[in-house]
Amino acid sequence: MSTDQPDESRRARAVRLLSGPRSRLGVTVGPSAAWILTLLVAPLAFMVAVSFFEVSSLTYQIIYEPTLSNYRSLFDGGGAIWNTPFVTALWLSYVIATVTTVLCLALAFPLAYLLARNGGRLFKVVIFFVLLPFFTMYLVRAYSWVLMFGPGGVINSTLMNWGLIDAPLAIFNYGIPAIIVGLTHAYFPYMLLTLYASLDGLDFSIIEAARDLGASRVEVFRDHVIPLTLPGIIGGSLFVFVPSVGAFITPTFLGQGKIQMIGMLIENRVAGTYSIGYASAASMFVLVSIIGAMVLAFRYVSIEELGGA
């Protein structure tokens, strides 16, 4: 009995605490708000600050005097601006991410359409086979393409073994094509599931009505299917494009040292020489461009549309 007594009063206090609307709000919002402020907002704000300070290369301490030297060093490489490691890496990242996004969109659309039109038994099996790679460790999937590509990789050695080619083909060596394939494989499920969610809400009788009224397939696709699934298309593209720009693992393995994307450059400067000023300034460009892409996307589609699709 005596042990129950303090327990009971603690419970009563908890009940009283949860009864007021203000304290209830505090209890529910408080912890996550604290987490977000101390682990997301503060670090990012500090990163912005660091990008404007110099960092001692001897002690790795920050010298708190405002300077633009970090930003200058992004564009200073001796030669032309577009030849600095930063500009080259950033440009390459955008190109690779764009190609990956378009590829994912083109590949995912037919499958998403098929899944949305035919539910049932087939659906569950196909979705299992799509989700399995989706849930499999990213690193394992990247590694699987390391085995596939390369001069002695599975693709080249199999083709040679079957007598289809005499020497390893360059396109199946490590490099930009390999990176694009690896990224497409990695982020394809995001595109597929977003498109599927969007196509699943589509009223297919609209398509049939348009066809009955004499519209061609291309016209129906252009005038009805695309506009109605635009939120899914834009959402899926964002989920592929954004992580592709900042990719690190895939280009590291599938570029095999020949290719440097922006994520690798940032990692390199921090892990190598702890040049956190340079890394912070470079990160600012990536962040700003990602925010820009999102703002642009949200001019055509609202957050609610994207979520409610």
Place this chain on the structure above:
Amino acid sequence: MATETAESNETTEPTRLVGHQQVEKLLSTSLYVVSGLLLLFLWVPLAIIIFLAFAENAVTIFPFEGFTLDNFRLAISSDSMRSSLAGSFTIATVAASIATILGVLASFALTRYRFRLREMYRTFGIIPMVIPGIILGVALRIYFQNLLGILPGFTTVVLAHSLYGLPFVLLIVSARLYTFDESLEEAARDLGADPITVFRDITLPVIAPAVGAGFLFAWIRSFEDYIRALFLTGPNTDVLTIWMFSRIRQLDAPELNAVSALIVFGVAVALAVAMNVGNVTGYVAGTVADEE
């Protein structure tokens, strides 16, 4: 598919070289072919890892040298593999637990209350999932080391991963709460239950599957993360992805194939069970479609 369409068009445009029925058939066949090829694209690389895990060859199929279980024996007996596996398990479990508690509370706030800066709170609750891992990793590393003077280690990885897992719990649980019938809670309250009892006996059982799914997502994200862990882990905290990364780089580790194959098997079993128990597709499509 859409046979009606084909028929009705035939009457309006009778003079075509290929009948509409044939065009429909051709289109739908090619749709199936493309989809089949896609599944192959998704699957062949993983199948090859599994094949190599059981093969004497380490990195390529030809010339084939025979089957063996040595890779698995080697992987399981490796001390560094086991310690990093244990490290990753601990990190993922602690981080996902924190993310789940914070995420469930935050979901209640977002679905039940109107307050100032609510939209901003929601957006910032989703950002950890969208922001590139390299930037979050570097930002947190600089913040901990240079501003707070905390050296990277177990605590810093767990904190980073708990933040990273938060959006997944938030999205899944709040989607469930939106469809929750609040009159059930009112009825319980009218009958004299206090808030804690209402939560335990009414609300929790209803949202439990969503909470479980959120925890699982946060757990998986933590377990498979490399880049954040790279910047935030210390010498005493081994992480499986870092162990794997260094071996993939050397491209000479037969135990790597075995570990990868075991991961694929583990995920397959867990997914098959989860798909038969709950609405996995709904959760996944929900998170993905909601990811803004």
